[in-house]
Amino acid sequence: MAVEVIRTVSIVSGIGVFLAALLTLAERFLLNYGMCKITINNDRELEVKGGNHLLGSLLQNGIFIPSACGGRGSCGLCKVKVISGGGPLLSTETPYLTKEEQEDNIRLSCQVKVREDVAIEIPEELFSIREYTTTVEKIVDLTYDTKALYLRLKDGEELSFKAGQYVQIKVPQYGKVTEEVYRAYSIASSPLQKEMIKLIIRRVPHGICTTYIFDYLKEGDKLDLNGPHGDFFLRESDREMICIAGGSGLAPINSILYEIRDKNIRRKATFFFGCVEKRDLYYTDEMKAFEKQIPDFRFVPALSAPREADNWPGEVGLITEVxxxxxxxxxxxxxxxxxxxxxxxxxxxxxxxKGIPEDRIYYDKF
Ligand SMILES: Cc1cc2nc3c(=O)[nH]c(=O)nc-3n(C[C@H](O)[C@H](O)[C@H](O)COP(=O)(O)OP(=O)(O)OC[C@H]3O[C@@H](n4cnc5c(N)ncnc54)[C@H](O)[C@@H]3O)c2cc1C
Ligand code: FES
Incomplete structure (x- = not known):
């Protein structure tokens, strides 16, 4: 009886998978949506081949919508307002959209397919995002699983950004990776240094982009990226600042500290940097140097589980406890x-x- 049930379930699921594959193939090879029009902000028009996702169609036309998962529907960053022509909201989108966003026709552009004329609204600043071809000037090991990448722009080119913002790296096809993918990385260098940027990248085991960076990319190679993106950046105010980071989250804070130092901004600031053990810490000397360069700045590194051999004299505990x-x-x-x-x-x-109002807590989660 049990064997019979398993066999029936297997056959039914097999038919389901087969039909889904058939539909995908039919959509790709048989259905022809012809050319479709994308109207942006009631102002600009693009002619694109129908049948592709909105995110990719915009990208092909040099419009870079934020995306950190390469269009897999798992980062929720690629939101745009679709006024008409986007088809029904999909179940793959709803986990990333609030009730208000859904009512306001906000959609994940990597999930919406252009099958007819579409009208969308996007923030004007997205038009100023550009693609750059950089040269890998230097790769530095910071810890056993974290590297700093120095990327130089072409002669005469500059990348203007706000401290805290990020770029999207284009990972080319390599090894078994057959499609280009994009991943987000915060800029760690000073916004005053526009001709070369520094990124801090932590390896994710089997990750597409980080495997490429750690195992394939060499000094002297070219690397394409676009940016700047993001609304996590240093606000103009004279309030006391609390910065908190873990792992490669130090990157945008590093950029913010450069900006405070280089622009001589007078603000009291404390940076709490949480790691597990001593081997995860990096840039300790650089952060200590900021204490001398920025008046009223304090660096507090903390380890949640230091080894005995670490002989750690500093703060111990989860960063929240510290x-x-x-x-x-x-x-x-x-x-x-x-x-x-x-x-x-x-x-x-x-x-x-502790009384910090929610609208004064800025963050980037990754
Ligand atoms: C705004 C923003 C800024 C970012 N800035 C930085 C940065 O400065 N430095 C940096 O190193 N990363 C940063 N990231 C994360 C980065 O974009 C990639 O997600 C990360 O490097 C993994 O990419 P991958 O292609 O190697 O892995 P993928 O191929 O995307 O992932 C492989 C698998 O690992 C899982 N995974 C993905 N990320 C993690 C993770 N962090 N920990 C555990 N499992 C994971 C995925 O779910 C997947 O199953 C940022 C992300 C965002 C959204
Ligand atoms: S690109 Fe990540 S959810 Fe759309």
Missing amino acids: VDRYITDGSGMEAYLCGSPGMIDACIQVLLQ
Whole structure:
């Protein structure tokens, strides 16, 4: 009886998979949507081949919508407002859209297919995002799983960005990776240095982009990227700042500290950097140097599980516990956080308890 049930379930699922594959093939090879028109902001028009995703169609026309997952529908960054022609909202989109966004016709552009004329609205600043071909000037090992990448722009070119923003790297086909993909990386260098940028990249085991960077990319190679993207950047104010980062989340904070130093901004600031053990720490000397270069700046590295051999004299505990010990009244403060979603969510709770208003807590989760 059980064998019979398993066999029936297998046959039914097999037919389902077969039909889905057939539909995909039919869509790709048989259905011809012809040329479709994309109207942007009621102002510009693009002619594109129908049947492709909105994100890719815009990209082919030099319009770079933020995307960190290469169109797999797992980052939720590629939102655009679709006024007409986008078809029904898909179940792959709803987890990333609030009720208000859904009511406002916000869609994930990597999921919407252009099958007819489409009208969309996007922020004007996206038109100023450009693609750059850079040369890998230097690759530096920071820890066993983290590298700094120095990318030089072509002679005469400059990348203007706000401290905290990110770029999207285009990973070419390599090894078994048969399609180009894009991944987001925060700029770690000073916004005053526009002809060369620094990225800090942590290896994700089996990750497409990080495997390429760690195992294939060499100094002297070319690397395409587009940017700048993002609304995580240093706000103009004189409020005391709390910065919190974990792992490669140090990158945008590094850029923010350069900006404070290079523009001689007078603000009290504390940077809490959370790692597991000593081998995960990097740029400790550079951060300590900022204490001498920026008046009223303090660097607080903390380890959540130092080994005995680490002989760690500094703060121990989860970064939330350390922050909790340091801040008493946060009501006049502003916070900049960057790290894993779990870490950021936990930190936000602590900062709210300390009195920092939600609209003064800025973050990038990755
Ligand atoms: C705004 C923004 C800024 C970012 N800035 C940086 C940065 O400065 N430095 C940096 O190193 N990364 C940064 N990231 C993350 C980066 O974009 C990639 O997601 C990451 O490098 C993994 O890419 P990949 O192609 O190697 O892995 P993928 O091929 O995308 O992923 C492989 C697998 O690993 C999982 N995975 C992906 N990321 C992680 C992770 N962090 N930990 C555990 N599992 C993971 C995926 O779910 C997938 O199953 C940023 C992301 C965003 C959205
Ligand atoms: S590109 Fe990541 S969800 Fe669309």
